Amino acid sequence: MRKSMKKAEKIRLILSDIDGVMTDGKIIYDSQGNEIKEFSARDGFGIRLWMKNGGLFGIVTGRESEVVKIRADELGVEILEQGIVDKAETVRRITTRLDVPLEETAFIGDDYPDLPALKIVGFPACVADAADEIRDAAVWVSDIPGGKGAVRQLIEAILKAQGRWDEAIRFYRG
DSSP, X not given: OBSOSGGGGGOOEXXXXXXXXXXXXXXXXOTTOOEXXXXXXXXXXHHHHHHHTTOXXXXXXXXXXHHHHHHHHHHTOOEEEOSOSOHHHHHHHHHHHHTXXXXXXXXXXXXXXXXXXXXXXXXXXXXXXXXXXXXHHOSEEOSSOTXXXXXXXXXXXXXXXXXXXXXXXXXXXX
16 A cells, blocks of 8 residues: 655655564574574565665664674664664664654554654555554555565665666666
8 A cells, every 4th residue: 555655755764673574573482592583585685776776774673683683784784773662762863863854764664663763754664464553654555564575665666756766676677
């Protein structure tokens, strides 16, 4: 569902939750107590494509996880905030540090801890299986659930709204 793509035209910074957005929300531990998360390669491709084309990307998550740090490092994501209780305050701090106005910032979430951040950004987005109130707060809702490429879908939608999609994927078309 796309309520309005007009707001996407100005987006320079995308911030994302992890559990339920970049993963399906499951937290798995092996018998040694090691955390296991499953990430979508499609999200990874989208994030790299976004950054390669001049976009800024960051992660803001309520949990602390070494697995998330590994994934962020693998993707080249330097904006990583873990153990966050007040996501709105963290989003404000990030945008101030990067000198990116809130109205040029997107946040994609799935559940109530994301709601304060969604309410302050210019382009609030969520995954298909987000909580009802989160879906209501979003101007963009993915067609697919968290952990299945919803972040990649968001990036494509923003790049298309900005008229930059064809150029961004030109290399892959040959």
